[in-house]
Amino acid sequence: MNQSPLDALHDVIPPEQVSWWPLSLPMWALIIASTLLLIALAVWLYKNWRYGAAKREAIQLSATHKQDALALHGLVKRLAKHYYGTTVASQTSTNWCNTLNTISKVQFNEQDIASLYQPDNNNEQSEKLLTAIKTFKIKERLDV
Numbered sequence: 287m288n289q290s291p292l293d294a295l296h297d298v299i300p301p302e303q304v305s306w307w308p309l310s311l312p313m314w315a316l317i318i319a320s321t322l323l324l325i326a327l328a329v330w331l332y333k334n335w336r337y338g339a340a341k342r343e344a345i346q347l348s349a350t351h352k353q354d355a356l357a358l359h360g361l362v363k364r365l366a367k368h369y370y371g372t373t374v375a376s377q378t379s380t381n382w383c384n385t386l387n388t389i390s391k392v393q394f395n396e397q398d399i400a401s402l403y404q405p406d407n408n409n410e411q412s413e414k415l416l417t418a419i420k421t422f423k424i425k426e427r428l429d430v
Contacts, residue, residue: 340368348419358415369424390418
């Protein structure tokens with residue numbers, strides 16, 4: 287009797303499962319790249335948060351000096367000195383008005399600033415100065 291050629295075949299042996307460890311090189315590269323990206327994102331967010339700390343503090347302080355226009359003007363000057371340097375904060379009143387118009391969304395004229403230092407100051411500029419503090423641009427270019 288003839289033997290069937292199928293009898294000579296052995297059972298199919300399934301391959302062993304591939305271990306997940308050790309990881310392949312592309313997987314290590316992906317892990318390292320994503321870790322570095324997360325660290326860089328955290329550092330960038332922290333620096334941006336710290337950069338805006340002076341403005342956040344000025345907004346908090348402005349809440350306590352809502353009716354004192356001279357104190358609010360001092361806060362705006364402190365913000366300008368912090369973010370743009372002493373040369374910006376110590377400008378003449380005409381240049382200071384132009385700078386203030388550039389770095390805030392409120393329009394000031396020289397009479398507004400001069401009225402703050404008058405003996406009969408009735409704090410009518412308080413609302414404008416509060417808005418100037420809240421809309422103060424901390425990354426505006428002034429040299430252009």
